[in-house]
Amino acid sequence: MVSKPLLYLDACAATPPDPQVLEQMQQQQNRFWGNPSSVHPAGIAAAELLERSRQRLLELLGWPQGQVVFTSGGTEADNLALLGVARSMEPARLLISPLEHPAVSAAAAQLQQEGWTLELLPLNERGQIDLDALEGLLEPPTQLVSIAWASSELGTLQPMDAIAARCAAAGIPLHSDAVQVIGQLPLAGLQPIGPDLISLSAHKFQGPRGIGALVMQRPLHLKPQLLGGGQESGLRSGTESPWLAAALVQALERREAQQPQLARRLRRQRDQLLEDLLKRGGIRLSGSSDLDQRLPHHISLLLSDSAGEPVSGRAIVRALAAHGVAISSGSACSSGRDRPSASLLATGVPSHEASSGIRISLGPWIEDNQLADLPDLLESQLRIPNAPAP
Ligand SMILES: Cc1ncc(COP(=O)(O)O)c(C=O)c1O
Known part of the structure; x- marks a missing residue:
């Protein structure tokens, strides 16, 4: 295979x-x-x-x-x-x-x-x-x-x-x-x-x-x-x-x-991907919405299903991994555990949503066209009935 x-x-x-x-x-x-x-x-x-x-x-x-x-x-x-x-x-x-x-x-x-x-x-x-x-x-x-x-x-x-x-x-x-x-x-x-x-x-x-x-x-x-x-x-x-x-x-x-071309390129890819992601249902940005105040290669999201219920970030990370996409549900050290993210809680995210975060972080190895299918893939995973709750 x-x-x-x-x-x-x-x-x-x-x-x-x-x-x-x-x-x-x-x-x-x-x-x-x-x-x-x-x-x-x-x-x-x-x-x-x-x-x-x-x-x-x-x-x-x-x-x-x-x-x-x-x-x-x-x-x-x-x-x-x-x-x-x-x-x-x-x-x-x-x-x-x-x-x-x-x-x-x-x-x-x-x-x-x-x-x-x-x-x-x-x-x-x-x-x-x-x-x-x-x-x-x-x-x-x-x-x-x-x-x-x-x-x-x-x-x-x-x-x-x-x-x-x-x-x-x-x-x-x-x-x-x-x-x-x-x-x-x-x-x-x-x-x-x-x-x-x-x-x-x-x-x-x-x-x-x-x-x-x-x-x-x-x-x-x-x-x-x-x-x-x-x-x-x-x-x-x-x-x-x-x-x-x-x-x-x-x-x-x-x-x-x-640099500074690398940070600019990552930022451009990040901004385009984020724009595409935020057009989909059930996907919201977490952390600062002022994109100048964020790392240029970083997107953090909160996810919910079609009923508006939070979806487990970890479950989505596993689902995307099965489709050949590697992301994370928070900092690597804590992503092995399914517990509310202290960082999300600290920024005012309610506890019932604080396990629904994922992180996408880009690097110089990414070509623009590789990101095009990701919004559809993520959205399709959120629509799967009985998507696991956090
Ligand atoms: C902000 C931050 N500090 C410290 C560390 C730990 O670094 P290392 O993995 O080199 O021990 C990490 C690793 O993810 C990190 O993201």
């Missing part, structure tokens, strides 16, 4: 690695296999590749005075940011958004166990942080703020410059989980003020799995969370992988070289 090629529309969960990045990685793995801590030529060559990658990442981000800690991915970078900053001080108050990935919200919950007060910042009607409320909370005992730059589930971009300006004026460190933003938007537009620390992950921008980074605009005092040989300036023990670090940087360079 010849199976149809998969139409892969789940870029926010994972992206297919760029073949050129994989090829370079393979070559570098063969050449730079030495331990970067060793002082013989094999080690020195590996250490040089690692340091070049570190410097290049800072250059790409426009943070020449910064510091990079390579990690295993976004989750570890988020954990290091929250636990590392918080555990270097006495317990105080931590502010996060209600749209965080579990890598942030679970670390914040852990800090609560350790005596920190955790406060969820309110959102305005566009699903963005209420800046007045933030400003009102930027006083003692607040000592740390962490706000995802973009929600993976809803695609809403936060007004990071305004948030960063307020945190900087109050002298309170700001971390942002930028895992869904880095590689999707031109880097040049991101830095004017910027958070003090950001997390990023290579597998979201066609780099390899297993490498990410916590990047600081300026070195900050962090308590290491992995103890051992003191690699990464003592902030993350464990033998480093220079070829993975170099592959992260190459993948980001390749994305950046395609």
Whole structure:
């Protein structure tokens, strides 16, 4: 049997690695296999590749005075940011958004166990942080703020410059989980003020799995969370992988070289697809309706059947998968579970509709004509009698 090629529309969960990045990685793995801590030529060559990658990442981000800690991915970078900053001080108050990935919200919950007060910042009607409320909370005992730059589930971009300006004026460190933003938007537009620390992950921008980074605009005092040989300036023990670090940087360079055309192209495809989808019954947009305030490749929808009853997002994801279309019913980590989406609830979606969300996320591998049949397919799935309820 010849199976149809998969139409892969789940870029926010994972992206297919760029073949050129994989090829370079393979070559570098063969050449730079030495331990970067060793002082013989094999080690020195590996250490040089690692340091070049570190410097290049800072250059790409426009943070020449910064510091990079390579990690295993976004989750570890988020954990290091929250636990590392918080555990270097006495317990105080931590502010996060209600749209965080579990890598942030679970670390914040852990800090609560350790005596920190955790406060969820309110959102305005566009699903963005209420800046007045933030400003009102930027006083003692607040000592740390962490706000995802973009929600993976809803695609809403936060007004990071305004948030960063307020945190900087109050002298309170700001971390942002930028895992869904880095590689999707031109880097040049991101830095004017910027958070003090950001997390990023290579597998979201066609780099390899297993490498990410916590990047600081300026070195900050962090308590290491992995103890051992003191690699990464003592902030993350464990033998480093220079070829993975170099592959992260190459993948980001390749994305950046395609910008701003790439973001424009994805946005055009996204806008056309969304327009076609919203003409169908039972399909509504969730998250911000101001498309400029969303990730350019991201669509999040709420689904209902012909009787207007919410339909399970997970069931629709499975049904589309059977037709060779890969989407998601929310953030990948929670899509294995059928429970109301905390992000939808936080943006005011009633609980009986909060399991009816799906996410479609595009990537450079998509051609315009591949999207043409999707609205019909999705609509037909919603019309199937007895479509499973959430
Ligand atoms: C916003 C956000 N933060 C963190 C992560 C975790 O990153 P990783 O899969 O590299 O651990 C993800 C992954 O989906 C994410 O979307």
